[in-house]
Amino acid sequence: MRLPLMFTAHPTSPTWRLPIIVFLLTAMVGGWICFKTESNRREIEMARANQLVSSYATAITRQFDHALSAANALAVMVHQGKGRVAEFPRLAKYMLNMYKGAYALSLAPDGVVQQIEPAASNSCVNGHNMLAGMDRATLIPTMDQNVVEFYGPIRLLQGPMGAIGKLPVFLKNAEGKAHFWGYTLVTLKFPDAFSDAHLENMEARGYSYRLTGRNPQTSRVELISASRKPMQGRIYTRQVKVGNDEWTLEVSKKDDWQNGTRTLVAAVIVIISSLCMGWFTYVLVAVVRSRKELQSIAQYDALTGLPNRRLLESHLKHAIAGAANGEHQVAVCFLDLDGFKEINDSLGHAAGDYLLQQMSLRLSNCMRTTDMLARFGGDEFVVVLSELHSIDECEKILARMINAAQEPVEINGKQVVVSASIGVAMYQPGIGRDELMQRADAAMYQAKQLGKNKYVFAD
């Protein structure tokens, strides 16, 4: 059913619907932002931890490589001295200062340690045969390899845990034929051997760590170094190149437990802000609704929902102003129901109310979108027909209204029939609003006197 300008659309949706939608939307957006922030934070944390473990692994490798290269320097001296290193103690002492991380340097001609520096603390190693009980043919590598072989982590003869770097040295005899001379050795003691990597700094940055390697003697994985705090949360792993071997460095973030707390706090904040947004919307909706209701009470008829006299007068003022340029015509129609009192008297006031409501709906259906139907009071209605192009157009609408009014209305199972008498006044320049209404009213009385159920144009 088309309701042009006649009814206010009274808010029908419950006040809480919009607040709930706002609450859910805020919660969803807030949750999504938290999720995104948390996953970004985790990605950054992962990237940072991966970078950290890589940089510490590189630092360990660098210090080991440097310390082990002392074996190459010793090999050069052996070559230079054709199997003898003059002043080995003095040179080795000097080299130990240069190769930080090297604990002892030694020469092992034919695999037997004969010279070691510092001598005093390593005397137990002197005379140690590195090839004892082994098959020389498989143990002594070929000259091409020329690589410092890394052997660790092991329990050193001196006591502490450490590793050995040994480089096989081959010399050429007078005929130019190469023969195995022996080993130049670098002894590494833990943790001094990787002190420059400063693994302990990781703890200050909130990380736990663990450095492990496989013991070549026992084939078991040995713990070489670890943080005081145990590993917890996500573990980041890197292989650490040590000579020709590989160890494992693992790192984990200590404060992983905070993630749970952070998520909980974020969830509480999202819920509280969503509730606030929902409550704010509820208050806003309630204020807007009560303003609309107040406006509706002031301008609309409570029984029929039609504009009341006040809104009619304001609309008529605008319609007259629009017609002043002469392009369109405006008609004011005063409509009074015929025989309405009898319905009230015979069927009761409630039945009369129902009939008024039904008449309002029917008359509304006769209107165009530019027309206004208002309840003037009692069983009186006023219609303002704006933007009329001809009297003919006006009469068609009037006929529709007369027909609609006399259609029977069913009240409590009874068919009730009323009709309408309409007085019509056409706007003419110079006529005011009140005079127009009076003319229409007078024409309506004429219609009543002429037998009702008809329309009459004012002179």
Ligand SMILES: Nc1nc2c(ncn2[C@@H]2O[C@H](COP(=O)(O)OP(=O)(O)OP(=O)(O)O)[C@@H](O)[C@H]2O)c(=O)[nH]1
């Ligand atoms: N049910 C109901 N009756 C109303 C309302 N307002 C006024 N009335 C009654 O409507 C009646 C209008 O009187 P009249 O217009 O003289 O009655 P009528 O039978 O239509 O008379 P004619 O116009 O000469 O045909 C009165 O009895 C009022 O008490 C209302 O809101 N509801």
